[in-house]
Amino acid sequence: MTTTAWQRCINPQCKATYELTEIHHYCPQCGSLLDVEYDWDHLAVPKSLAHFERYWSERMIPQRFSGVWRFHELLPFAPLEECVTVGEGQTILQQSKPVAAYTGMKPGSLYLQYEGLNPSGSFKDNGMAAGTTHGRLVGAKVSACASTGNTSASLALFCSTTKSMNCVIFIGSGKIAYGKLSQALDYGAKTIQIEGDFDDAMARVQEVSKELGIYLLNSVNPFRLEGQKTIMFRVLEALRWEVPDWIVVPGGNLGNSSSFGKAFIELHRLGLIKKVPRLAVINASGADTLYRLYEQEKLRWNGGNVDRAKIDAFFHQMDVEGRRASTIASAIEINRPVNLTKCLRALDFCNGVVRKVSEQEILDAKAQVGAGGFGCEPASAASVAGTKKLVEEGIIGRDERVVCILTGYQLKDPNATVAYHGTDRAFFEKVLGARGVQTTEYANHPISVGNDLGQILSVLRQGK
Numbered sequence: 001m002t003t004t005a006w007q008r009c010i011n012p013q014c015k016a017t018y019e020l021t022e023i024h025h026y027c028p029q030c031g032s033l034l035d036v037e038y039d040w041d042h043l044a045v046p047k048s049l050a051h052f053e054r055y056w057s058e059r060m061i062p063q064r065f066s067g068v069w070r071f072h073e074l075l076p077f078a079p080l081e082e083c084v085t086v087g088e089g090q091t092i093l094q095q096s097k098p099v100a101a102y103t104g105m106k107p108g109s110l111y112l113q114y115e116g117l118n119p120s121g122s123f124k125d126n127g128m129a130a131g132t133t134h135g136r137l138v139g140a141k142v143s144a145c146a147s148t149g150n151t152s153a154s155l156a157l158f159c160s161t162t163k164s165m166n167c168v169i170f171i172g173s174g175k176i177a178y179g180k181l182s183q184a185l186d187y188g189a190k191t192i193q194i195e196g197d198f199d200d201a202m203a204r205v206q207e208v209s210k211e212l213g214i215y216l217l218n219s220v221n222p223f224r225l226e227g228q229k230t231i232m233f234r235v236l237e238a239l240r241w242e243v244p245d246w247i248v249v250p251g252g253n254l255g256n257s258s259s260f261g262k263a264f265i266e267l268h269r270l271g272l273i274k275k276v277p278r279l280a281v282i283n284a285s286g287a288d289t290l291y292r293l294y295e296q297e298k299l300r301w302n303g304g305n306v307d308r309a310k311i312d313a314f315f316h317q318m319d320v321e322g323r324r325a326s327t328i329a330s331a332i333e334i335n336r337p338v339n340l341t342k343c344l345r346a347l348d349f350c351n352g353v354v355r356k357v358s359e360q361e362i363l364d365a366k367a368q369v370g371a372g373g374f375g376c377e378p379a380s381a382a383s384v385a386g387t388k389k390l391v392e393e394g395i396i397g398r399d400e401r402v403v404c405i406l407t408g409y410q411l412k413d414p415n416a417t418v419a420y421h422g423t424d425r426a427f428f429e430k431v432l433g434a435r436g437v438q439t440t441e442y443a444n445h446p447i448s449v450g451n452d453l454g455q456i457l458s459v460l461r462q463g464k
């Protein structure tokens, strides 16, 4: 197994390789990110994607039930029977006519991929299945992550149910939605609250991991991103192996967009798809590093020769101005995305675009996903808000086939939802008004009545 997969530096000037069992956060030679790479020529690669349908009848085997490991041939870095699973990836793709109408798309053109249906309520479980598998492979006893919430919830769940590692999570203070914090605490993770934001927590956890030899499970971990490729495999599966025109995804640390790009690069290279979808990555206006660098500064992958000086100057200026990420979409409240260069590669391969959306646009889109779909957390709705914007700009055609990735479950952040729909003005001001949200056009307000049959009947008869 070890000779058919390894880690490789993504910098074309370096291309250093490392064994699967080595643990690096960045290339020791040059500091770039690492990929998991496979010797496809010596692996049993399926001839067509329909190959994977045979596993639908093997659902009594936990790894075949898993929406990650049933695609094992496309991420074969560990023997199948050693792959960790908690039943992740039972997620679904659904058309939504109401949400299509909201975005300006033709009915039947817009699909929502509900990754919030994972066991811990976000897409992170796809990556964590693969990441914890590698952690166990290298004999890690303790794992850690910095998190805006969902990574910690996912890691804590994997550690509590599989008992293969202990877990420490690092979070910024006051920056985490209660639904997510409650999961980490409930699952028994050691929770370190740092005075600072996610970018601070990310910097500290890397130092701590190095110092104490703790296995790091943030998305700098290339094995995690292998698991997240399967989100795209399931989208294709749900479309009967037809490639959509667009994949739209919120961008935070840019692990998801990076892994989607890698998935399509590999599927294309293996001859399993002919067409490549376009990729749209959506930032929140208050955390728009990728948007600024890609759309304004025109930073590009450039065959891997990314203009580092431009990136360094950008972050230097950000520090000079004291700019900090700030958005209600806490899962993408990140100003220093660790997977920036890999995301540039994905945008390059998928002819991508980046947009930013306001708090108002995010919350309105979220209300629409709730009214015409299963609901989602604020960050996830950025994909729908971004689609609406791209349709308005004429970049996405009204009858193209678009898949929005809904990254997290509705109940992760009930505050945002209740503030939007509720009638408590003070709560609205505190949670949303302070962020510049002014209107609640799509709110479904509760109706207050006295404990009185007459009043209740009169309200219902008015058809309110």
Ligand SMILES: *Cc1c(COP(=O)(O)O)cnc(C)c1O
Pocket: 122, 123, 124, 150, 151, 219, 250, 251, 252, 253, 254, 255, 256, 257, 331, 332, 377, 379, 380, 407, 408, 409
């Ligand atoms: C982690 C997360 C994101 C951001 O994904 P990246 O891979 O970091 O870009 C978006 N939405 C939700 C709900 C998340 O948990």
Ligand SMILES: [Zn+2]
Pocket: 009, 010, 011, 014, 015, 016, 027, 028, 029, 030, 031, 032
């Ligand atoms: Zn390197």
